[in-house]
Amino acid sequence: MTQMESTQFAAEQIRNAIIAGHFQPGDRLVEQQLTDMLNVSRHPVREALRLLAREGFVEIKRNKGASVRAVDADSVIEVYNIRMALGKIALDHLLAEPSRMTPADIKRLEKLAENAVKFASLDSQVETVRNDLEFQQAIIDATGLQRTIRYFSELTADVRRFNQQLGVVYTDRRGDAEKYVVKLLESLRDGDLRTAHEIWQAKFSKALERYLSLIDDSDSDGASRNSVGVKASRPSAR
The missing domain is CATH 1.20.120.530 (GntR ligand-binding domain-like)
Known part of the structure; x- marks a missing residue:
């Protein structure tokens, strides 16, 4: 897969996991754990989390990393x-x-x-x-x-x-x-x-x-x- 395809794949998998409730609001989304789980490199995972943050599924805080965003x-x-x-x-x-x-x-x-x-x-x-x-x-x-x-x-x-x-x-x-x-x-x-x-x-x-x-x-x-x-x-x- 290309870098873009890997990013889209990672974003889709994480998004679906959030929708299914496998990740709950407030759960931390650790890049290394996601990399191991999805079998992709770290860069696509990082970009996927940024994409999901723009969509409102994830929030990223400085020095704290990414976590699942609660519905507001x-x-x-x-x-x-x-x-x-x-x-x-x-x-x-x-x-x-x-x-x-x-x-x-x-x-x-x-x-x-x-x-x-x-x-x-x-x-x-x-x-x-x-x-x-x-x-x-x-x-x-x-x-x-x-x-x-x-x-x-x-x-x-x-x-x-x-x-x-x-x-x-x-x-x-x-x-x-x-x-x-x-x-x-x-x-x-x-x-x-x-x-x-x-x-x-x-x-x-x-x-x-x-x-x-x-x-x-x-x-x-x-x-x-x-x-x-x-x-x-x-x-x-x-």
Whole structure:
């Protein structure tokens, strides 16, 4: 592998380990240990940690090294506002000319909407979360807008990290599947941009509120959100 490929490989492996919870907030990320674990040289690991710091997964402090960054309110608000805006761009683009959605796009969305209802009855919420993220991405992918697709996809890693670190529990999966997935698909089929926007806005606003309800903001007036703790055991409606 080239140096750049090694860096990307190391970043992907460390990022996935953080998302999966193998590294917890505050855990130190020691370069030599990561080098041994990933079987790459030290330089790509160092560059990977810098890349992950720019993405918000890691924080690097002088004389202390790198550690896993905890989820904070500012990050959640930023990620969800961007994803919400990208979704509206996608909806505007798709419904400006309904023919932009191909039969294959519709078929993919129909299958995901069907799965959303089916998975809501399962004991585990894992498939519901995976399917919902794929449904969102399918709408974005249908636009063919490469920057929108790339930015939205990249931020999905943050959403997975939020879910893992905050211990999110979805309590009304059936209702949400019908309200935010099936109804959104219907609005796309009908070419109803206003309703599609309203559903997308409501869906992401609810998600944002859900995450923020799990974050204990130490500054009660909301002026600063730089130091927050996580209430990992507190359930929240989806």
